Amino acid sequence: MSDSLKTDASAILHARGLGKQVTSGDKPLTILSDLALDVFPGETLAILGASGAGKSTLLGLLAGLDEPTSGELTLFGDALSSLDEDGRAQLRAGRVGFVFQNFQLLPTLTALENVLLPLELSPLADSERRGRDWLTRVGLGERLSHLPKQLSGGEQQRVAVARAFVTDPQLVFADEPTGNLDPATGKRIIDLLFSLNREAGTTLVLVTHDHALARRCDRCLRLDDGRLEPLVLDEVEA
Amino acid sequence: MSSIADTSRPTSRQARGLGTLRWSLRGMRRDLRAADVRALFVALALAVAASTMIGFFLDRLERGLERQAGQLLGGDLVLEQGRPFDDGLRQELVEAGFTLSDQVDLVSMISHADRFQPASLKVVDDVYPHYGVSHVDLGDGIEQLAQGPAAGEAWLGPRLMQLLEVQVGDQVQVGETQLSVAGVIEREADQSGGFGNFNPRLMMNLADLEATNLVQPGSRVEFEILAAGPPEALTRVEATLAELRRDGVEVRDVRSDRPQLGNALARAEQYLSLAGLAAVLLAGVAVAMATRRYVDRHLDTAALLRCFGATQRQLTRLFALQLLWLALAASVVGALLGLAGQAGLLWLLTAFLPLELPPPGPLPLLLGVLTALAVLAGFAGPTLLRLKRVSALKVLRRELDPLPASAWLVVAVASLVFGGLLWLYSGDPQLAFGLLAGGLVMLVVLWGLGALLLGGVVRLAAWLPQGGSKRQALRLGAQQLARRRGASLGQLLAFSVTFAAMAMIALVRGDLLTTWQDQLPEDTPNYFAINIQPGERDAFIDTLDDAVDERTTLYPMVRGRISAINNQTPRDAVPADARGDGSLRRELNLTWRETLPDGNRLVAGQWFDAGPALADGRVPISVEDGLAERLGLSLGDTMTFAIGSDEIVGELTSLRNLDWDSFRPNFFVIFPPEVLERYGHSYITAFHLDRERDDISRALVREFPGVSLLNVEAILGQVRELLTQVTRAVEFVLGFVLLAGISVLYAALTASRPTRAHESGLLRVFGAGDRLISRVQGAEFAILGFASGLMGALLAELAAAGIYLAWFDLAPRIHWGLWLTLPLGGALLIGVIGHALSRSVRRQTPMQSLGLLGEA
Incomplete structure (x- = not known):
């Protein structure tokens, strides 16, 4: 699994020469430069990096939430550079799931309503049943109508995981999914995430600074000084 | 696995549209839990209630006045000429939907025994009167009769009874026939036939006219057709009426011949329209304030939805639909309130208005809903666009909020919409444009003044000597206001406009009432003495001046x-x-x-x-x-x-x-x-003669039998009663405007709650106690209220002066009391309401309040 940076037409996410510069004060600041990456269907990929390395910026670019200042990026076969923000949004609809560090649940919505949120964009006949099923699968079948503030951190993240999978996405991005949880709860969430991913056959791209979490992925990359480098299992263990 | 896009997902645009529709409905229902949405709802409902209430009321009042005019005229349409009308015209009027009554007026000598007296004869048919009743004494006290005298009988005015020295039951000679005196007329059902020639009245039946042989070629006789019918009937014969006028026929109708009570009522109508507009403006300000909070609260939702694949169009549609549901629901509630309100207004005016008023028409309702939508679009629109511009990246980087809508854009769009509403309500584009331009200039002036005032307050607070928790609270409160300069200035402006609108409506009310009272003071003449001959002039005046204070x-x-x-x-x-x-x-x-x-x-x-x-x-x-x-x-x-x-x-x-x-x-x-x-x-x-001094009028009549005394006490009383009732209506509407003003306060204070929660959380972390935080918040609100009151007083004076000159034809004046009550009242009102609304914020732990910012 260490043969990184393969170039293959079967990749669902394909990036070359990807760079992001921002202006800080008067000076340009390079966050990412000349990145190359391919993500293949069904694989789990961890992107490791220290705090401030630009992991979230990269995730934003890969998911089409932000535009690179240089390079090419293809998602599901479509070049993101040829799409405007609305086009990129439509590309994501129903095909990309997200799990965030701070859960990003809407406080006025119940657990079930939060899970159903992505389905509201293009409702299905059985949306509600689907939402209930997924909440049951993450162990919250009895707490459908609870508001986020009535749930613990771990439970909130489970709702978020159910929400990420409810549309049967092809690709799930997870941004520090255990960052706000204690180690034991974090582990349970990771177990859940990986088991659901396996069952659904989804591709998972994980951004984390947690080596233990990265170890469980098929493949690891390290983001360092704006560049991506392959990382072997042993190094992760080190 | 396969993408769900290829399987069970319906892709048709229609299904998606329906989905958004249902989703927006669900979203709005959920959102009703939030304070800002409730504030929006209340503000919109008040705008609709104000406009429908006043719309309904004026609509019905208008029709009520026509009915009253009809009663005074003796019909909805009265035609008069010196020769009989032909049957073709009668036919046409009946076909148009009128019921006709014939009447003949002439002056003739009436006699009884050796007494002769010219009298004004009103000859009526059996249809008379179309509206109302005559007050006639048939010998057993005054009765209300919806008919004229029967054939062979005559009713006489009291003066004619006196001059001819006749009693009920006597016979009088009218032309070549004799009629039996059957009653004494206290009040006629209508004023048709006029009393222009001041001869005393005799009323008789048309069936007896021929026998009198009074209608001869060359004799001065007026033939009248009194026609009663619906407004449509009047519209149908418009062309014919124009032709009749050209032929020299005197045409009077309920539209052109309004009762002369008109002036006070016209001003009251203007006042009500003005108050309605003030309420709509206030509701608009409340909507603008509540929308800011609504948008802030939905930025996360919008970003998440962007992340999940929503397009800008979908977001716009979703939020626009959500608010549309809100506006519609508020319209229904507002319209019901408006209906109830107009019923209240009518109830206050019942003694004046005829009881059977036509039911309210649908037009004011439409206008109300249109107002809600316009207020929403104008006062919330630019702010709402912010939701559409949210970047999906905000889910990863919380600080990435879209820029707030430019204050100038918000003001410009709101002004444009409000100007449109002004135009719609007043039907006068020049007035609408003038008010709008004046308002905008004032806003710029207020903006500058507000900035100066805020700066001054902070400097003043910094001057306060150290020590003492009250002074500390005042200083901290002022500093907090200054730190949130932009938001504070916005609130200052909103509160100033609110106070100004409330004060202006109150001022105009006060001045209107004073003018009305001045117009008909206690000693307003209630008797007219007519027909005083030169020979008896001095004697009459001497006698009169001895008996009354003023003439x-x-x-x-x-x-x-x-x-x-x-x-x-x-x-x-x-x-x-x-x-x-x-x-x-x-x-x-x-x-x-x-x-x-x-x-x-x-x-x-x-x-x-x-x-x-x-x-x-x-x-x-x-x-x-x-x-x-x-x-x-x-x-x-x-x-x-x-x-x-x-x-x-x-x-x-x-x-x-x-x-x-x-x-x-x-x-x-x-x-x-x-x-x-x-x-x-x-x-x-x-x-003027006091009611209990009837003896004086009787003495005058006895001493000067040739002089006619006309008692107008009844008409005067009617006008006074009307003014009292209109005053009550005006006060009722004022209450409504105050309510709209409070909705602004509620919306603004709700909108600023999270910021205040954050600040008090920080203060608490740094060791501030409950008491201090409570005082700091109280001080901040009180300072805000005081400054707003000061600016509101200025604005109210200027606006009232403008309105007096342009609309009410009253001289403007400075209201000194306002400059004291508005700042102090403002400090108290905002201080108390703000302090009370922030209570829940103060109860939160620092953890809660610091986490609250940017969430629900």
């Missing part, structure tokens, strides 16, 4: 007919539709005066003493502006009057505006002295 000037009165205008026959000289005008068909009361009478206002030309001398024996005359307008006369035109066998040519040298509601003798035409003296004349005056 109006004694005016000489000469009767004359307009025989030519600009040397043409009047018919040819006046506009076609004025050919049947009453002034051309009857004798006018002419008077002479050296000075302009009290209550008259010169609107064109110069009074006799200042005007140029006229050649050719023409004399200068002063004419009432309304008459001049109807007859198409302007300064320099001539009018020839036939007085007896003489003719006098007068040239218009001035036009006067009269206050017809003043209960003083008023004249259409005034001559200078030394022109009319040589003709037969009598005098008229008016005076």
Whole structure:
């Protein structure tokens, strides 16, 4: 699994020469430069990096939430550079799931309503049943109508995981999914995430600074000084 | 696995649209839990309630007034000419939907035994009266009768009874027949037939007219058709009426002949419209404030949805639909409130308005819903666009909020929409534009003034000597206001406008009421003495002056007919539709005066003493502006009057505006002295007599039997009653405006809650106790309220002055009390409401309050 940076037409996410510069004060600041990456269907990929390395910026670019200042990026076969923000949004609809560090649940919505949120964009006949099923699968079948503030951190993240999978996405991005949880709860969430991913056959791209979490992925990359480098299992263990 | 995009997902646009529709409905239902949405709801409902209430009310009042005018006229349409009407016209009127009643008016000598007296005969048919009842004493006390006298009978006015010395049951000679006196008329159901010639009244049945043989060629007889019917009937015969007017028929209808109570009511109507607009403006400000919070709260939702694949279009649709549901729900609630409100207004005016008013029409309701949508679009639109511009990246980087809508854009769009509403409500684009432009200039001035005031407050607080928790709270409060400069300035402006609108409506109310009270003071004349002969003038005046404190000037009165205008026959000289005008068909009361009478206002030309001398024996005359307008006369035109066998040519040298509601003798035409003296004349005056001093009036009648005393107490009472009721209506509406003002306070304070929670959380972390935080918040609100009150007072004074000059025809004045009450009241009101609304914020732990920012 260490043969990184393969170039293959079967990749669902394909990036070359990807760079992001921002202006800080008067000076340009390079966050990412000349990145190359391919993500293949069904694989789990961890992107490791220290705090401030630009992991979230990269995730934003890969998911089409932000535009690179240089390079090419293809998602599901479509070049993101040829799409405007609305086009990129439509590309994501129903095909990309997200799990965030701070859960990003809407406080006025119940657990079930939060899970159903992505389905509201293009409702299905059985949306509600689907939402209930997924909440049951993450162990919250009895707490459908609870508001986020009535749930613990771990439970909130489970709702978020159910929400990420409810549309049967092809690709799930997870941004520090255990960052706000204690180690034991974090582990349970990771177990859940990986088991659901396996069952659904989804591709998972994980951004984390947690080596233990990265170890469980098929493949690891390290983001360092704006560049991506392959990382072997042993190094992760080190 | 396969993408769900290829399987069960319906892709049709229609299904997606339906989904958004349902989703938006669910979203709005969920959102009703949030304070800002509740504030939005309340504000919109108030806007709709205000506009529908006033719309419904004015609509019904308008129709009620027509009904009342009909009652005074004796029908919805009255036609009058010197010869009988032909059957073709009758046929046409009946086909148009009218019920007809015939009436003949003439003056004839009536006798009983050896007493003879000219009387004004009102000959009515069996349909009479169309509306209302006559108050007649048939011998057993006064009864209300919806009919005229039966054939063979006559009803006489009390004065005629007295002059002829007859009792009920006696016979009187009318022309060649005898009629039995069956009743004494206290009040006629209508004022048709007029009392212009001041002869006492006799009412008889049309069936007896032929037997009197009074209608002869050349005799002065007026034939009238009194027609009653719906407004549509009047519209149907409009063309015919225009033709009749050209033929010299006098046409009066409920639209053109409003009761003379009009002036007070017209002002009240303007006041109500103004108050309605103020309520709508306030609701708009509340909507703008609540929308800011609504948008802030939904930024995360929008970002998440962007992340999950929502397009800008979908987001716009979603939030627009959500708010549309809110507006519609608020419209329903507002319209119900408006309906209830107008019922309340009508209830306050029941004694004045006829009971069976037509039900409210649908138009005000439509206007109400339109108002809600317009207010929402105008006051919330630009702010809402922010949701559409949210970047999906915000889910990863919380600080990435879209720029808030430019304050100028918000103000510009809101002004545009409000200007449109002003136009719609007033139907006067010039007024709408003027008010709008003035308002915007004021806003810029207030903005600058507000910035200066805020800066001053902070500097003042910094000056306060250290020590003392109250001073510390005041300083901290001022600092917090200064730190949130932009938001504070926004609130300051919103509160100023709110206070100004509330104060202005209250000021205008107060000044209107004072004007009304001044207009009809306690000693307003309630008696007119007419027909005072020159020989008895001095004796009468001496007797009168001994008995009463005050009377109006004694005016000489000469009767004359307009025989030519600009040397043409009047018919040819006046506009076609004025050919049947009453002034051309009857004798006018002419008077002479050296000075302009009290209550008259010169609107064109110069009074006799200042005007140029006229050649050719023409004399200068002063004419009432309304008459001049109807007859198409302007300064320099001539009018020839036939007085007896003489003719006098007068040239218009001035036009006067009269206050017809003043209960003083008023004249259409005034001559200078030394022109009319040589003709037969009598005098008229008016005076006030307390109700319990009937003995004086009886004594006057006894001593001067030739003088007619006209008691107008009943009409005066009616006007007074109307003013009292209109006053209550005005107060009711004022209450509504105050309610709208409070909704602004609620919306603004709700909107700023999270920021305050964050600040108090921080203060708490740094060791501040409950007491200090409570005082700091109280101080901050009080300072805000004080400054807003100060600016509100300025704005209210300017706006009220503008409105007085433009609308109410009142002189502007400075209201000193306002400058004290508004700042102090503002400090108290905002201090108390703000402090109370922040209570839940103060109860939170620092953890909660610091986490609250940016969430629900």
